[in-house]
Amino acid sequence: MTEIFKRMTNLLFLLCLAACSGKSDVVTLLREAEMYMDERPDSALCLLDSVKSMGELTGQEHALWCLLYTQAQDKNRIEHTSDSLIQIAVKYYDGTDLEDRKMQAYYYCGRVFQDLSDAPQAQGCYLKAYEVGKNLNNNSLLGRLCANLGTLYTYQELYQPALDFQKEAADYFLLDEDTVSLSIAFRNIARIYICENLSDSAKTYYSKALSYTSDVHAFYIFNELADAYGRIGEYEKGLSYARKANTLTQTVDDSCLVSFTLGDIFLKTGQLDSADHYLSFCLRSPNIYTLAGTYYLLGQLEKRQNNLEQYVLFQEKYEPLKDSIEQQSRMETLIRNQCLYDYRAVEKEKEYYRQEAYRTTIRLYRIYLGAILFVIAVFIFFVYRSKKQRQKEEQLNQSLRLKDQDYRQSQAFLKEKEDSIARLMEKLELEQKKREGIIYELGKQIEQERQEKEKIVVRLNEVQELAQKKNAESEEQLRNQLEVQIQMKEEIEERLKNQLELEQSKKEAVEKRLKLTIDLTCESKNKQALLSNTDITKEEALFYDSDDYIGLYSDWIKLAKDEWQILQDRIDCILYIDFTHRLKSLYPNISILELQICCLTKLRIPVKRIAVLLSTNSQTISVYRKRLYTKFTGKKGSAKDLDLFLFDF
Structure with a gap:
């Protein structure tokens, strides 16, 4: 119940996404579909079916949708009936640097052609995908690609390249830790060795496949391993693996396959009753290949028991089935040869048109080259003529340019000197303002000294009045103090006078320096005028x-x-x-x-x-x-x- 509830929840979520897909971002929807692709391909296909407005998609979005839709169909084991969608993705990604997408497009294009029974086209697409992706880090896809190439080469009875690709697929599956695919790859390698009658090697790889396989695929591995041991004469091991396979049967067809293997081994070991029991059970099989093999072995059983009438009866039933199998094989061979012929014809036609386009391109290049050479010759003539005229004009204007350049340099020099004079004038104004401030401060100090002097005179008068009242000793002492104060006053007046003279001398020095600067600037201008021809x-x-x-x-x-x-x-x-x-x-x-x-x-x-x-x-x-x-x-x-x-x- 929990699993059913989980699936219903996922389905409702996907339906909500599909309902909102007309308003949501297509890129987000495609990303969601790609996330569901490996674990829930049916959900990914539902999401991709929700995209209705194909005309509003950009080229990149349309190509990605076609690729993902083909991939979802392949994951859901839906047989491909057309290559129109995947060809859009192939054509787009073939002109880009997206190597991973290009590899996927070629791979699923091969899967489509394989479903369409076009083995040469499928093989060509697989090989292109292999060339693009062999340096990429996509072990899962590379393993499936090599496995499919090995299968195609096996159908063509090219066993050595088939072995090479199947072994390479096994290496990729081992890196990807995909044990299910790894067991299938080992089983395919064993089948190729069976086709080459190398039963020992087949037995080795069947054992490897068995060590990685799950219970679902163990039945087929046990049965084929039993058949391999029967081919090399190790009947006891063959019987043991056949009995193990018999415990895993689920359908009548599975039981018929195991019974056929047991009947074949019992017939080879001379246990005719057991062989007759299991082979008689195989007559229930709906598989034409199993029935044909069963009639043949039953005929051989009756022949060994000298029941010639039964032998002839089984042979008469075996011959039509054998003819049907051979006719089916011939038809498959004819279809395969016809596909190969059509593929070669298409390739030959492509090569013809390619050569024709190349010859046409060469002719056009020659015409373009002649026209370009003629244009270049005319262009060189006019360039040479215009160059001569420019040289004459340059000679006429060269002297004027030199004079103009000298004039501009002289103007720049004069401007620089004028700027220097302006800066000096600003400095002079600053110095004059400072001098005026100093004079103002000195005037204030003189005024303060004058006031102090008046105070001293007033005090002196007071002292004289007091002196008349005091004795001669006190009068002498006051006189000395008065003289000291008068002397200090005279020193202060002298110091102020010196400061005024110093400020006056500074002013005269600044004015003299300014005059000297102006004279030097004029002198520099005169020298510059004399040196005007010097750069x-x-x-x-x-x-x-x-x-x-x-x-x-x-x-x-x-x-x-x-x-x-x-x-x-x-x-x-x-x-x-x-x-x-x-x-x-x-x-x-x-x-x-x-x-x-x-x-x-x-x-x-x-x-x-x-x-x-x-x-x-x-x-x-x-x-x-x-x-x-x-x-x-x-x-x-x-x-x-x-x-x-x-x-x-």
Whole structure:
């Protein structure tokens, strides 16, 4: 009851899915069907039948539906009557890189052709699937594929390739741990050895099949193993396996098969009564092959007992059955040969059309090649002509471009200098604002001193009044105190006067520095005008590729005096006009070491390399850079601020 309830629940679930399939995602439904395929193929087929709107499916979804539907039919043992569905899947997956799907499509295409009794087509599809999937990790499908190929080769009596594929199928089933399929593969190998009259090998593989088989298939293995022992003369073992098979019979046909094997063994061992008993039971069999064999063995039994009339009677019954079997075999052979002929004819026709298409393609390629060569020749002629014209135009415009380039460089240089002047003016305004603030603070201090002076005068008058009342000693003491206060007042006035003079001198120094900067800028403009025909950018590129720069950047151990002089001349005269001259003019207190640090920073030499060239360490260079920024701008800043200041200077 529990199993019935479970199946009813699954059926209701599938019906719900089928009812919602018009609104649900088709990809999800196909994925669900593929999940049910191995364990519940009937449920998978029900899900796939629920897809009605085929016109709304994409090419990939339609191909997958056709593949899964064919697979579900094969799993449910529904005989295929047409290859139209699977051909859609084959045609789609044949043009993709989905190797697993391609292998499945070819395999089930072979299964369809096998049901249609088209062995050559089925074999071709199986071989294509084998070539695609032999490097894939799909042991179950590869095992079934090799088993089917072995069966087809067995039908064609090509026993060696049949053995090879059946053994390979057994290896795949062993890896997949599929004991049922493994026992069937061993049984098929044993049957092939029987066809080749190699009973010993057949016996070995029947024993292997028996070790893996289940109770459902054990009957057939026992019966065939008994027949194999009977063929090689080991009748006792044959009888023991036949009796084991007799205990597993379920139908009349099964009993007839075992009885035929027992009758054959008893006849070979001379136990005629037992043979007659079992062979007489075989007359109930509906199988034409079993009946024919039974009549033949009964005839042989009567012949050995000298009952010639009964022998003739059984022979007369045996001959029509034998003729029917031979006629059926001939018909199967004719059908197989006709299929093979049709297959070869189709392949020959395909090859003819393939060759014709190849010849047509070659002719078209020749025509296209001639046309392309003609077009290339015309194109080369026009390109050559236009190239000549462009060369003339280039020669005419080259001088204008050079002049325009020089003009743009001069404008860029002037703009850079104007920006520098603007920054200096901003600094001057800041300094002037600071000076005004200082003057204002000094005025406030002077006013406070004046007020204190008045207070002191008032107090002095009071002291004079008191002095008249006191004795001479007290008067002298007060006079001394007054002189000390007057002296302190005079010192304060002197200090304020010095501060005013210092601020005035700073203002004059800033104005002088600004005037000097403007003069230096004008001088730089004049020098730039004189050097307008020199490509500064090109000079910088040449310098960065020169041995001097390479020596600075990596090779030199120390910056010698003569090397420093060459470097300074090159910076001032070519790279950055009057760079060191402007620094010395604006900041007269700058030392040689500080000037060298500024130049090397302007050339973008790393800090560690500067320390090596100047025989010091990186920390000292960093301290110098911070002090230089404070000296140049009057503000505190980092080493990177100095780099930005020098790059813009």
